[in-house]
Amino acid sequence: MKEFRTEREKHNFFNRLSEEQKMQAFRDILDETEHAVFLGGAGVSTESGIPDFRSKNGLYRKTGKKYRKYNPEYLLSSDCLRRDTKLFFEYYRENLDARAVEPNAAHYALASLEKEGRLEGIITQNIDGLHQKAGSRNVQEIHGTTLRNYCVFCRKEYDADFIFDSPDPVPRCTECGEMVRPDVTLYGEVLPSPAYDNALDLVNRADCLIIGGTSLEVGSAAQLAHKFHGKYLIIINKGRTRLTGKADLVFRDSIGKVLGAL
């Protein structure tokens, strides 16, 4: 990648590139940088058929009749878990079981980049475990994961089968009988600190941040993205994002397709 004397020079250079030249610039950036990090949102998993939460075709629009009287965010909130525990697990089991879902081209491309030493780590808002399933190792799940569950009293850990296949309306700890809950950040809860702290470290160290599948409107991914002060910002998202104007390279295309072409 050529050296730029000013931000303006850099901006003008990237602005004039054709789609093909942009791909080459992306490859050059990954070769040049030491700490490239990927920050991904729901759009990474939608290509595997997992609905996101808020969009027009999202999970909340698809919920069955019996849930319609509830505010959709309530069904995945800490209030619901506490007050309407059976309802919470009923909804959770029907809608968040990703055990049979397979990773897509984006997940596999990111896993390859990490293996080749061109990507340091992944920060994801998704809770489906698909990055690890595709072979990625350094994955910071800032909203937790449906694959891990724990007893609220003794903290004994349980796998996804335990919650999704449990015959009891509310899954109970085999040691102490208290509720077993998913290690997922519900609405109304704070983020799991180890994953968020690790994510923050990754962003602070990054000299290249690749953002994919999130509009960066709200939430933790947006916060992290704004903390990035490294050299290159790359965005892959079909729609515009809050940081599109600040990015060096913008691909308004499928994440799997763009990453797969690296």
Ligand SMILES: [Zn+2]
């Ligand atoms: Zn227990």
